[in-house]
Amino acid sequence: MAKAQNILLRAYIIILHIINNLVSIIRTKILTPWNNNNTSLLYQTLPLEISTKLSIDTTSIKTASSDFGKLVHDPPAFVFHPTTVSDIVHLVKSSYTACPPFKIAARGHSHSIGGQATVKDGVVVEMSSLVDGGIKVCWSESLGFYCDVGGGQLWIDVLRTTMEHGLAPVSWTDYLYLSVGGTLSNAGISGQAFLHGPQISNVLEMNVITGKGDFITCSKNMNSDLFYGVLGGLGQFGIITRARIVLQKAPTRVKWIRMIYEDFVTFTKDQEHLISLNHGPNYVEGYLIMKKSPANNWRSSFFSVDDEAKVNALASEYGVVYSLEVVKYYDNFDIPKTDEELNEMFKGLNFKTGYIFKKDATFIDFLNRVRTEELKLQSKGLWDIHHPWLNFFIPKSCILEFNQRVFIDIIQRENKSAGPFLVYPMNRKKWDYRMSSVISDEDEGEDVFYTVGLLPSARNGEDLTTIENQNKRILKLCDEIGINIKQYLPRYYETKEEWMMHFGVQWGLFEERKAKYDPKMILSPGQKIFNFSY
Known part of the structure; x- marks a missing residue:
């Protein structure tokens, strides 16, 4: 009996070895032609359960190559479909340790106009794939009512969920089929902004993955520099995986x-x-x-x-x-x-x-x-x-x-x-x-x-x-x-000088934060702020 088990074990090891060799061949021989930005390093550095979430199928690549504006067509090398936040952490860390690093863009509903959510020859992260970033309505004595929302969630789903509790966020965009992380990376404005400010003015806390792959919780009182930088930061300092949004009683x-x-x-x-x-x-x-x-x-x-x-x-x-x-x-x-x-x-x-x-x-x-x-x-x-x-x-x-x-x-x-x-x-x-x-x-x-x-x-x-x-x-x-x-939602700036004029006196701080949280300039190259030749 023991001899039979040993034989089966050896056979299993041999089969596993063959499978690993086949995977290695696929990684180096088949996928290498896509390597315009050294992205084949993904298959050499990521665990198998992570690398298998990278897609090169025609439909995924085509979808991730453009956005709502239909003005830009920048095909990525891969599209990443994470199921957990840790998947994104591993992906970003792999880029940060690679030489050279590969570019990464988080994609929510891709309602940008000028290709800001695209990344030519890099990796687009489909935030809608996350299964651990839902919508949870909460209350605390210090904060009152709020909801914790995954960065890839759409505002229409936030509205429907909070309304079940008779509650709603106070600031909106005119169109609700936008991702929470996407609007918070810009500002999020509509006709309520005169009264409550933009959506970024109604955030209590966030979870963010920086360009170094660090997973950081931030708020006005905790890691505040990152908190203020990410809100309206055009995706330059981190990927928002969770946001805590202010809620009030909803009208009918x-x-x-x-x-x-x-x-x-x-x-x-x-x-x-x-x-x-x-x-x-x-x-x-x-x-x-x-x-x-x-x-x-x-x-x-x-x-x-x-x-x-x-x-x-x-x-x-x-x-x-x-x-x-x-x-x-x-x-x-x-x-x-x-x-x-x-x-x-x-x-x-x-x-x-x-x-x-x-x-x-x-x-x-x-x-x-x-x-x-x-x-x-x-x-x-x-x-x-x-x-x-x-x-x-x-x-x-x-x-x-x-x-x-x-x-x-x-x-x-x-x-x-x-x-x-x-x-x-x-x-x-x-x-x-x-x-x-x-x-x-x-x-x-x-x-x-x-x-x-x-x-x-x-x-x-x-x-x-x-x-x-x-x-x-x-x-x-x-x-x-x-x-x-x-x-x-700027898309007509083409030089560093134009971006400096845009940010004005805030440019120095913006540049400092980039050096601190994304020193290798991995994130959101489609904004063309620091990647001028991109």
């Missing part, structure tokens, strides 16, 4: 109102008034309506057929009009009180008489409004096309000149792109200057700045070229006439 419904203005000065004055109120709206945004950018757009089909025709007719008459969008949260038993608050809130506003439009919606339907339009466009093949967007922050003192020189003289008169075109104010005091995200430079006495989003789509190469050229003209014009903008 919203009063959703849009008002139309013929005059931009009055439009901005009323926007600024609304965001200054102590008990004002919960959400404020604004956008342009013109011939190619009608009242209803892919952000939401708010207007009825008759109302849209009425508003579009006014826009045709004036060339461009402005829509102020206001939302007030409420619960079913608060309807009379909410209506009274809205009436008081709108006293003194100067929108065009007869051009106020109201709608009632559930809280979830309002927050998830873009998804409804996305599905419509997907069915027509009009969603997965080029999105040459341009987003930036602009000082309040420059917004009137910007309206004339850009909105009117370029966008409206030339009528080359369809928008939508967003413009709405934020309160500067709701942003934390210790974080990496930068906003417009502060002019003396200005507590308000504006965000502008030029969000056209292009169905073909000709349209794409037209829009891209227009974007570059706008940026050049702002530079020439002294409108000091700061790109949000």
Whole structure:
């Protein structure tokens, strides 16, 4: 019996040895042709259970080669599908100890515009593969309600989970099918930011894997330098694997109102008034309506057929009009009180008489409004096309000149792109200057700045070229006439000097943090901040 067991054991060892040799041949002979960035070292340094999560199949590579913008095509050498956080730690450490290291980019929902989530000839980490980064709603005496969320989780799932407990985060993006780690690496803004700040201002704690492969828990009081660096840090200092998000009691419904203005000065004055109120709206945004950018757009089909025709007719008459969008949260038993608050809130506003439009919606339907339009466009093949967007922050003192020189003289008169075109104010005091995200430079006495989003789509190469050229003209014009903008989700910087100008006085700290947490410049090369030749 013992002899038979020994024979079986020897046979098992021989078979195992043969398998290991075959694996070695596959690693060195088959996968080596992919080695444009020394990535075959992965197969020599990673444990087998980690290296087997690297994929080179055509579908995975194609998906990871581009992003929502459909402007860049940078195929990675491998796509990594981790199931645990430790998988990512091993991957990053393997790069850090390799000579030379291979580049790594964490990919959430890849809603970037200019290939920021891609990594040519490197490794894209599919954060959605993680199974140990769910959503957990918690409460503590010191923190109140919060949720711990995996970095690869989508905000729509955060909303649905927290709403089961009657709770919700306070700051959002207009589109919820974005990853938590992705928006926190930028800022995360929408019409609630004037009141609660961007999403990065509502984070209590994070788990981060640095460019050295160190797994670090950080907060305002613990490893605070990393905490502030990662928030808005464009993925340069670490991969967010968990974030602790502030929660508050969630409303059940919203009063959703849009008002139309013929005059931009009055439009901005009323926007600024609304965001200054102590008990004002919960959400404020604004956008342009013109011939190619009608009242209803892919952000939401708010207007009825008759109302849209009425508003579009006014826009045709004036060339461009402005829509102020206001939302007030409420619960079913608060309807009379909410209506009274809205009436008081709108006293003194100067929108065009007869051009106020109201709608009632559930809280979830309002927050998830873009998804409804996305599905419509997907069915027509009009969603997965080029999105040459341009987003930036602009000082309040420059917004009137910007309206004339850009909105009117370029966008409206030339009528080359369809928008939508967003413009709405934020309160500067709701942003934390210790974080990496930068906003417009502060002019003396200005507590308000504006965000502008030029969000056209292009169905073909000709349209794409037209829009891209227009974007570059706008940026050049702002530079020439002294409108000091700061790109949000930046993609037009090509040199170190341009990035230094972007970060301004914060550049030195940004560079120091890079040297401290990712000294070999492994992470997020698609941002092209430190990898200029990438």
